Amino acid sequence: MSKWLQDNMPKIVLAPSFIAVMIFVYGFIGWTAWVSLTRSRLMPRYELDSFIQYERLAASPRFETAMVNLFIFGSLFIIIAMVLGLLLAILLDQKIRTEGAIRTIYLYPMALSMIVTGTAWKWILNPGLGLEAMVRGWGFEEFRFDWLVDPDMAIYTIVIAAIWQSSGFVMALFLAGLRSVDGEIIKAAQVDGIPHWRVYTAIIIPSMAPIFLSAFIVLAHLAIKSFDLVIALTGGGPGYATDLPATYMYAMAFSRGDIGQAASSAMVMMLVVFAIVVPYLYSELRTKDG
Amino acid sequence: MKYGAFAMASAIAIVAANGALAESHVTPEAEVLHYWTSGGEAKSVAVLQEEFAANGGTWTDMPVAGGGGDAAGTALRARVLSGNAPTAAQIKGPSIQEWYQEGVLADISDVAEANNWGELLPASIASHMKCDGTWCAVPVNVHRVDWIWANTEILAANNIEMPTTWDEFNAAAETLQAAGIIPLAHGGQAWQDATVFETVVLGLGGPDFYQKALVDLDPEALGSDTMVAVFDQMRTLRGYVDDNFSGRDWNLATAMVMNGEAAFQIMGDWAKGEFLAAGQEPGVDFTCASTPGEGFLYNVDSFAMFEVGGEAKEAGQELLAELVMGPTFQEVFNMNKGSIPARTDVALDGFDSCAQTSSADMAASSDGGSLLPSYAHGMALFGAQAGAITDVVTAHFNSDMSSEDAVQMLTDAVANSM
Numbered sequence: 001m002s003k004w005l006q007d008n009m010p011k012i013v014l015a016p017s018f019i020a021v022m023i024f025v026y027g028f029i030g031w032t033a034w035v036s037l038t039r040s041r042l043m044p045r046y047e048l049d050s051f052i053q054y055e056r057l058a059a060s061p062r063f064e065t066a067m068v069n070l071f072i073f074g075s076l077f078i079i080i081a082m083v084l085g086l087l088l089a090i091l092l093d094q095k096i097r098t099e100g101a102i103r104t105i106y107l108y109p110m111a112l113s114m115i116v117t118g119t120a121w122k123w124i125l126n127p128g129l130g131l132e133a134m135v136r137g138w139g140f141e142e143f144r145f146d147w148l149v150d151p152d153m154a155i156y157t158i159v160i161a162a163i164w165q166s167s168g169f170v171m172a173l174f175l176a177g178l179r180s181v182d183g184e185i186i187k188a189a190q191v192d193g194i195p196h197w198r199v200y201t202a203i204i205i206p207s208m209a210p211i212f213l214s215a216f217i218v219l220a221h222l223a224i225k226s227f228d229l230v231i232a233l234t235g236g237g238p239g240y241a242t243d244l245p246a247t248y249m250y251a252m253a254f255s256r257g258d259i260g261q262a263a264s265s266a267m268v269m270m271l272v273v274f275a276i277v278v279p280y281l282y283s284e285l286r287t288k289d290g
Numbered sequence: 291m292k293y294g295a296f297a298m299a300s301a302i303a304i305v306a307a308n309g310a311l312a313e314s315h316v317t318p319e320a321e322v323l324h325y326w327t328s329g330g331e332a333k334s335v336a337v338l339q340e341e342f343a344a345n346g347g348t349w350t351d352m353p354v355a356g357g358g359g360d361a362a363g364t365a366l367r368a369r370v371l372s373g374n375a376p377t378a379a380q381i382k383g384p385s386i387q388e389w390y391q392e393g394v395l396a397d398i399s400d401v402a403e404a405n406n407w408g409e410l411l412p413a414s415i416a417s418h419m420k421c422d423g424t425w426c427a428v429p430v431n432v433h434r435v436d437w438i439w440a441n442t443e444i445l446a447a448n449n450i451e452m453p454t455t456w457d458e459f460n461a462a463a464e465t466l467q468a469a470g471i472i473p474l475a476h477g478g479q480a481w482q483d484a485t486v487f488e489t490v491v492l493g494l495g496g497p498d499f500y501q502k503a504l505v506d507l508d509p510e511a512l513g514s515d516t517m518v519a520v521f522d523q524m525r526t527l528r529g530y531v532d533d534n535f536s537g538r539d540w541n542l543a544t545a546m547v548m549n550g551e552a553a554f555q556i557m558g559d560w561a562k563g564e565f566l567a568a569g570q571e572p573g574v575d576f577t578c579a580s581t582p583g584e585g586f587l588y589n590v591d592s593f594a595m596f597e598v599g600g601e602a603k604e605a606g607q608e609l610l611a612e613l614v615m616g617p618t619f620q621e622v623f624n625m626n627k628g629s630i631p632a633r634t635d636v637a638l639d640g641f642d643s644c645a646q647t648s649s650a651d652m653a654a655s656s657d658g659g660s661l662l663p664s665y666a667h668g669m670a671l672f673g674a675q676a677g678a679i680t681d682v683v684t685a686h687f688n689s690d691m692s693s694e695d696a697v698q699m700l701t702d703a704v705a706n707s708m
Contacts, residue, residue, distance in 0.1 A: 042388045059706045128534035149536035151688045238536045239688035256673035
């Protein structure tokens with residue numbers, strides 16, 4: 001008996017959380033998938049009605065805007081945050097004296113919630129209150145920076161705020177990566193007279209590939225589930241110019257009583273996440289098996 | 291004098307109700323889910339609670355703040371799904387019918403017929419409160435949506451009369467713009483764009499067109515040349531709004547009219563509360579008028595009763611329904627909230643001139659068949675259709691889309707939302 005208990009203890013301890021995850025994560029994913037195939041409106045219904053919700057989704061110009069925005073926001077946010085984060089990390093890696101203080105300052109935005117970031121940037125970018133008004137107050141009457149109220153440019157204000165929030169975190173990731181590179185190799189390279197920048201591009205950065213992958217995965221999922229930043233910064237506006245799939249889903253589920261649409265857009269979001277995460281998992285598992 | 295008679299009648303009615311309940315030996319209970327949580331609204335709902343308690347009832351308050359009722363709607367759905375519906379909930383317009391179709395609403399025809407609601411309410415408002423011929427909800431107030439508010443001083447200084455057609459409005463706006471005043475204070479949020487849009491539809495198309503386009507969703511009306519003209523006017527209005535309007539809250543736009551930065555605002559009568567709170571007087575500091583054109587767009591708050599077991603709760607529903615439609619509550623509540631009573635026999639002596647105009651217009655338009663539900667405030671259509679229209683309206687207003695493209699997009703969006 002005690003032998004059996006001993007052998008099976010890990011399974012018994014893990015069982016509750018395993019069951020909870022099965023129900024509350026995979027069970028509800030299944031439920032959402034089911035509902036996305038029905039004509040649910042105010043309340044969920046369970047009679048299947050083929051792919052009507054996906055057809056409606058495909059015909060909705062608002063969802064198209066949301067997907068295009070996700071692409072613009074996601075790619076710019078990930079690329080710029082990574083470049084900026086790497087640059088900050090390299091500059092900080094030059095054994096400067098006040099590194100601790102500077103590192104904390106750059107990391108601080110991460111401590112704020114997206115709602116605070118969004119609200120602060122809303123005021124900074126508001127043409128009548130923020131940057132534009134300030135520069136005009138200095139006498140540059142022609143100065144214009146009204147991206148926040150320009151439907152074509154408003155999505156980039158979200159990129160700006162998100163990068164401000166996250167690049168410090170990416171910097172911390174990269175800094176840890178830089179420090180983990182074997183110092184002996186770098187010294188050897190310096191003895192051989194290889195210039196400083198070549199040490200970075202040819203030795204350090206290539207050896208940090210796993211860090212790049214982690215940073216990418218973290219930023220990608222932040223981008224896809226972005227919701228609070230948009231709500232606080234632009235409210236999805238002007239019009240619906242800065243809608244993202246997450247805000248679209250929220251509007252459908254909670255303001256419009258169109259649960260079928262909300263479920264189908266949630267499934268599309270999940271597929272986007274899968275498209276990014278599955279190759280990552282695949283490569284991870286394969287290397288471990290090998 | 292007339293009012294005295296009503297007070298007397300209502301006092302008798304309340305005493306009578308008390309007597310009836312005393313005989314049956316149950317304490318009426320009501321758990322009420324509502325989203326009146328801001329200052330003036332909370333005060334208004336407290337009036338109802340006191341009255342309910344004075345009649346021997348036990349009131350359990352369930353206020354859910356946020357999202358203009360979205361959060362309350364979510365809470366309500368969760369509770370109904372888990373089989374624990376509140377006694378009464380604040381829902382309005384077509385949602386009442388949607389909930390009825392889910393088979394969860396209670397029948398309050400007994401109270402309604404005993405108190406003669408059919409006679410007291412304007413026909414089109416009464417129709418929202420009925421589900422398949424039985425009464426299933428009780429109206430609290432009538433907000434008029436198609437108001438235009440103006441700064442009296444600015445109008446006088448520029449020799450402008452309150453516009454009665456959209457052409458007059460445009461002419462006035464040109465004059466104001468030349469004088470360096472923002473003609474129209476507006477907040478760039480989707481629902482505010484929709485509010486302006488529906489008043490333009492009513493003004494340019496008339497009540498019949500409004501009914502066809504925004505209530506019946508007739509594809510012909512939606513794709514008509516009149517609709518193109520409506521979007522043209524929206525584009526014109528876009529030119530009368532300041533550059534910084536995006537995302538502005540409606541009360542900040544009202545403040546612009548108050549401060550003399552802007553001349554007009556198109557907004558429902560809740561804007562009046564802002565003027566009054568700032569100590570301004572109707573007719574002196576600010577002017578209220580219906581938006582150009584005829585008709586009356588209403589936004590009616592109401593309580594629907596849910597099917598709940600138990601004598602106490604059923605007694606609570608009956609008492610609640612009776613009190614909400616009672617003349618005392620209708621008067622006190624609406625005076626606090628800035629709307630007008632839904633029942634047509636309440637004396638309006640204590641109300642301001644804007645409310646009196648509103649009430650007279652409601653009676654007149656009810657007779658003339660132009661008393662219409664507001665689409666922008668969820669009275670005319672189910673959420674999905676109303677949302678689809680709003681998407682197009684706000685996309686057009688915030689871009690340089692042509693009116694023809696907007697009309698095409700509108701018919702597509704409405705068809706897609708079905």
